[in-house]
Amino acid sequence: MSIEIIDVGKRFGDFVALDNVSVSIPTGQLTALLGPSGGGKSTLLRIIAGLETADTGRIEIEGVDATRLPPQKRNVGFVFQHYAAFKHLTVRRNIAFGLEIRRRPKAEIRERVDELLALVHLTPFADRLPAQLSGGQRQRMALARALAVAPTVLLLDEPFGALDAKVRKELRDWLRRLHDEVHVTTVFVTHDQEEALEVADEIVVINEGRVEQIGSPDDLYDRPANEFVMRFLGPVTQLGGQLVRPHDIRIHTDSPQPGDVLGRVTRITRVGFEIRVEVATGTGEVTTVTLTRDALPTLGLEVGREVALRPVAGAGLTSPADRPALRAAG
């Protein structure tokens, strides 16, 4: 394990930012810390980097106890949401900063910086000042600067949060490809579940200072540990008093099977390739079902039609705490 976070707690006055958090972050993977704003994920990242100190608990990086180490002794690369570019230095000098601090020979620095400039596609901009770059370029420069010192771990704090949607998506794809090449243990903080699901090997869901669930993107999406994780990672709807993903409900107009929930279609909306069908069930709840465009005509759905609904096998919450509800509904 590359980073061990053991029972870490942190308060800001009365506000509990982290409540005895323990996480193991595996070597060489891309891990996302995902959660709503103010949930403590950035604080955890800053504690790993040494930019904040934990009130309680320990941090180990590659087997070394780093709890009391100052940031400059931890050999981590940190990328800030707002780039933190050194405004008075050119792109080249920005990237070279960590190597200059380490007093590496000039020729080695030049070679390494050239390599990194090519890696982040900024070679033509080497002699510009950060003010002359776009946001995406600045963030790539910040990434190269963090990678220059060959960090043990690379930490990114909402790295794409300040960029517009299109650039954010490009950089996200590019970060994933970059990680497949460089293989440095990477932890990034995001509140965007799509970003985490798309980019990360492993996701740690953090809410109100606690870890809600740790797992692969598929695990978290298909087998959420609790209602919070389920709601945070994707769309949810109610069926028979149970939380289900709208695309995990089968809808049909044939004679109902035992266990089916009966209802009447109240609304059909098309959003691009997706069809949303709202069904008012006998118990008074409104269930949303999503279908693909092709499925609609074969089912012959229309507003007012009687339909039968059933969740697909394995859908819905399956944590022990929620199982009684599932049984009651079944």
Added chain:
Amino acid sequence: MADHDLTQPPKDAAGVATAAPAGFAEPAPPARAARPARTRSGRPGPVAYLLRLVVIGYLFLLIAWPLYLVGQNAFKDGFDSLRDVLSDPDTVHALLLSLQIAAISVAINTVFGVGISLLLVRYDFPGKRVLNALLDVPLSVSPIVVGLALILVYGGRDGWFGPALEDAGLQIIFSTPGMVLATTFVALPLVIREVVPVLEEVGDEQEQAARSLGAGPLATFRRITLPAIKWGVAYGVVLSLARSMGEFGAVKVVSGNVLGATRTATLVVEEKYLNFDKGGAYATAFLLALVAVASVIVVSVFRPKGKR
């Protein structure tokens, strides 16, 4: 969902991705960021002209014209007054003494000013507001009060610990150290008031980035913080220098005003003026003003546009 697009760009010999930069659709701003054209609506109206006239007239009558007259009076007899002043050893001594005192107190105020600014902006501690308020006292208290206060503390005969220092062979009042103290006191807030807003604007993310890249506190200060605040510091230094050169009241009280020993340039001006040596007074005053105006001009010329 989790099926990442693993199509990798082709790699060159160094194992570095060579996908064209064109892969990023976001356009770079032009190399030289063009200043936007004036955004306020076209031609200034009559009110704007009137306001300009009032401001210019005000500054002219209050500052430019009187200062110009000092220069004019200094050169009333050609360069004679200036030559007389510069050939009088006591006046030259006074000018050099003023420069020396100003240089020392500017150095002290710069070091402590930057330090106190960092403390005020980057750290939270109890009593911060009190300290902040205290820092404005030197600007609000009359310099003559400063002089008297210093005598109460450092006075050789019955000051608070002046006699102890005097026994140790260190005379403060009626000597250069006292004059440096007085000058430093009155110019204390100037560097701080220039540097604090710059530090606040710059923020501490760059410093954190430097720390995470391996720079210790000293390297971070020298390589990141100082370049970021250098124009604020420069402007603070210029204001302090001008203020220190021109200090009169506090210095007059603590110096003893001994000719050729503790008489500074401002005291010479007063002395010459009261002794009806108007030419000498204006010439010395002109030299004093010259130092101040020259340093303000030098900084405004070298400061990059739009930077404070």
